[in-house]
Amino acid sequence: MTPFRLLLRVRYGECDAQQVVFNARYGDYVDVAVTEFYRALFGSYQALLEQGLDSQVVRMVTDWSAPARFDDVLQLEVSTLRLGSSSFALEVDIRRQADQAAIARAEVTYVMVDAQAFSKTAIPDTIRSQLERGAPGVIVDQAG
Template identity: 90%
Template sequence: MAPFRLLLRVRYGECDAQQVVFNARYGDYVDVAATEFYRAVFGSYQALLEQGLDSQVVRMVTDWRAPARFDDVLQLEVRTLRLGTSSFTLEVDIRRQTDQAAIARAEVTYVMVDARAFTKVAIPEAIRARLERGAPGVTVNQAG
């Protein structure tokens, strides 16, 4: 089954003087994809907060492979790559939808924290199970 997917259209303001997506925008794209993945996995980000939990990004690495340009539709696939005691890593694969050309790949590591104290906590079993399962087959289309 296909992993979770987010479709985004590159907007004019996200491009730089070289007429390609500005490098910092990939972090924005990855964050939007992770947020939508959370929504698909947990029902909403608020549902996580209501359990007294939150997550903080502690590491993000992006491997750039090819340029994306204005009006390209990007397909971002998100899957859980690793689960630790209190941390987890999401992998985000970014491709141009029309030809499936590899644009970038990111790994984002989060630490689960107490929502009030912002101190590290173990990932509860119910949350762990949802992260392991992911959101296969779910596609969120923000490309218009």
């Protein structure tokens, strides 16, 4: 089954002088994809906070393969790579939807924190199982 997918369209203002998506925008794309992944897993980001939990990015690495351009529809697939006791890593694979050309791949590591104290905390079993399962087959279309 296919992993969670977010579709989004590259907007003109996201492109740089070389007429490709500016490199810093990929962090925004990854954040939107993970937020939608959380929504698919937990119902909403707020639902995580209501459990007294939050997550913070502690590492993000992006490798680029090809440029994305204005009006391309990008397909971002999110899946869980690793689960530790208090941290987890997600992979975000970014492809151009039209031809499935690889655009970029990001690996993001989060640490689970207490939403009040912002101190590191163990990933609860329910959250762990949701991250392990992922959201296969879910497609969120923000491409318009």
